[in-house]
Amino acid sequence: MTGRHEPSAEGTYAHSQDLRVYKGVEAWIFDLDNTLYPAETDLFSQINDQISKYVSKLLNLDRKTATEQQKAYYREYGTTLRGLMVEHEIDPDDFLAFAHDIDYSNVRPNPDLGVQIARLPGKKYIFTNGDRPHAERTAAALGITEHFEDIFDIVAAGLLPKPNKETYDLFIEKTGVSPVRAAMFEDLHHNLEVPHRLGMRTALIVPSGTREVFRESWELEGANAPHVDFVTDDLTGFLKAVNGAVHS
Known part of the structure; x- marks a missing residue:
């Protein structure tokens, strides 16, 4: 059963799939850019x-x-x-x-996100096509560094980016994550195809009322694709709902 979602009046997404599918997840894998922080952060x-x-x-x-x-x-x-x-x-x-020689001053601490990530049972990882220093600076600005077991960056991936399957295989090899006990959160649907095939729960994070400057139409497609289990424009709210389900 896949999660098909229609925007609510508030602009967030309803979740028609039972969030209890997240019970048993032991590894929570987050993309970085436009996922852990909103696109409008710039x-x-x-x-x-x-x-x-x-x-x-x-x-x-x-x-x-x-x-x-x-x-x-x-x-x-x-x-x-x-x-x-x-x-x-x-x-x-x-x-x-x-x-990555950029200004991070627009990134604000997000303690509510930190609380929800901390409540997720198991280990948490950042898996990014950027590099570790950028991920570390961003996580520090968000105030969520302490919640992550590790960062798997483009250098750790041998400079081969998502969505190449070899990159996910290397992530699994290096972390020991079991895909069928893992969940992945991404802002690009095509980066969820391989995780879905491997057995991960997949959630697509979409921009909140904004079209990110570099986004192409082919990148914004896919919310209804079979490899996307859930869609949300509110990661913190979605994780709160997930925690409610897995701790019930």
Whole structure:
């Protein structure tokens, strides 16, 4: 039974699937960007701007053309970094440092989110296509660092991004997580396809009343896909409901 969701009058999503499917989950896996913080926080648009500057300088392109090339690499390879590595043999450390040289002042502590993550039974992980320093700075700004067992970043993944199956396999190998006892939270539906096939419960986090600057229509599709079990635009509220179900 999959969770089909219609927006309520308040703009959040009703959950038609029984949340008790989360009972027995021992590993809670969270994407970082636009998942643990809302899209309107504006971090990811800053990162995209930095990447566009990097591509512009590297390939000697004007910013408009650089942004188009950036998107083309992103769509074909999963990340712009991967595309630049394959086609231009760039230094990934240099790219990651430049891409994440951003202002974190818009990220506000979210103690309510921290409470709900802490209540989830089992271990919690951040699994991101960004790098560990960016994840650490973001989690610290949100005030949720202490709740996570570990961060699995693009470097730990051998620079191969989600949604490649090998990346999920490596995450499972390194963490010892059992997929059938795991749940994953993502803002991109195609990053939930492999977790769903592996047996994880999947939840799609959608933007709250905003279209993120870099989002393409193909990224925003998929809320009704069979590999998406739940959809919400309120992660904290959804986790509160999940906790209510698993602790009942």
